[in-house]
Amino acid sequence: MLTGREIQSLIDSIHGDAVPLLGSGHVADYIPELAKADPNKLGIAVATVDGSVFKTGNAEESFSIQSISKVFALTLALGKVGDHLWHRVGREPAGTPFDSIVQLEHELGVPRNPFINAGALIVTDVLLAGHQPKETIGQILEFVRFVANDDTIAIDPAVARSETEHGYRNRALANFMRAFGTVRHPVDLVLGVYFHQCAIAMDCCQLAKSGLFLAGGGRVPHLKAGVVSKTRARRINALMLTCGQYDGSGDFAFRVGLPSKSGVSGGILAIVPGVASIAVWSPALNAEGNSLIGTHVLEQIATRAGWSIF
């Protein structure tokens, strides 16, 4: 077990080593608001299960968490319908890019897992049942604030608007699944919730804290009761390991060996079960749409701290 001082000096050193690498990769540009991101940013935060937070670089600058929000939406949907969720969405790696439509044609509109966009839209559809879109957006935001113990977390309206105007592939996915009947609510309502959950903005410190319940076997330091059961935390971590980096999940397991979820804005949340929750942010992406330098930083942390589930 590393001391706090050792964790701080480790992330400072890894940050320093990574700065010269900034400039490789490409910032996502299919949502105009995301294209404005500065590729030279790099933030790292580590929240340990005892409640301490260590940070370095641009760890206190907010960014929209994008697909990392799928972890929180999944947790809420499991809380709402339990294992019935698995009748609506699979739990196998897709082996396709995050926004792919090809598998839906062969598998009758049932997405492979809850982390590809199609699967996340089904999760949103599940959360919408019995609620207005505004209530569902509010529930997701409240849940994130609750687990992070931070009521200042908010949605970036410019990002939500930008994606509403330009989210052509998500619109196609939702319409395609609606044709199969696997999306049950009007497409515009499902997309409205999904685009707003993706636009939840956090900095690395807030994001690391929001993942602590998955590092703590369902428990967080500021709450007496657990957020989810130990079994549910373990299963969410398993899905993050196998599907959290899309068709880069195998390579990420090989290099880092931690459950994780990436977002197209360059954030990655990684979980060290029993030890810590790590958030990194660097906007330039690799070919799979995951942060290039963020992945490198996590590989360094996992290797140098000996933090891996393998």
Ligand code: DON
């Ligand atoms: O669905 C989208 O296009 C985005 N709002 C989120 C995608 C995303 O973050 C993919 N991850 N790398």
